[in-house]
Amino acid sequence: MGILDAIIDLNQYKRIGALEDKSKYVDNNSNSIYRHEMLIMELEKKIEQMALLFRTLYDLGVEKGLFTKDEFKNMYDKIDLEDGIKDGKLTGKK
Numbered sequence: 001m002g003i004l005d006a007i008i009d010l011n012q013y014k015r016i017g018a019l020e021d022k023s024k025y026v027d028n029n030s031n032s033i034y035r036h037e038m039l040i041m042e043l044e045k046k047i048e049q050m051a052l053l054f055r056t057l058y059d060l061g062v063e064k065g066l067f068t069k070d071e072f073k074n075m076y077d078k079i080d081l082e083d084g085i086k087d088g089k090l091t092g093k094k
Helices: 005-065 069-083
Strands: none
Touching: 005 069
């Protein structure tokens, strides 16, 4: 094997190593993307369950006369403003 052949083989070896590194990166990203997709699906499921629970409690409260829709809306707005920002979120900051 001549020196030129050795250099070509060395460059090919480096390229193969670089490709292997890239494939590992792609595999890691694919796994990461899959994990994120699974987490998102689980969060969506939990949000749907919470929405069902909320709707059940809300309808039951109105049906039983525990509060009116207007009373509920007023309390909702009051709690929303506790953090000083009317943004439709409960931040936990007071």
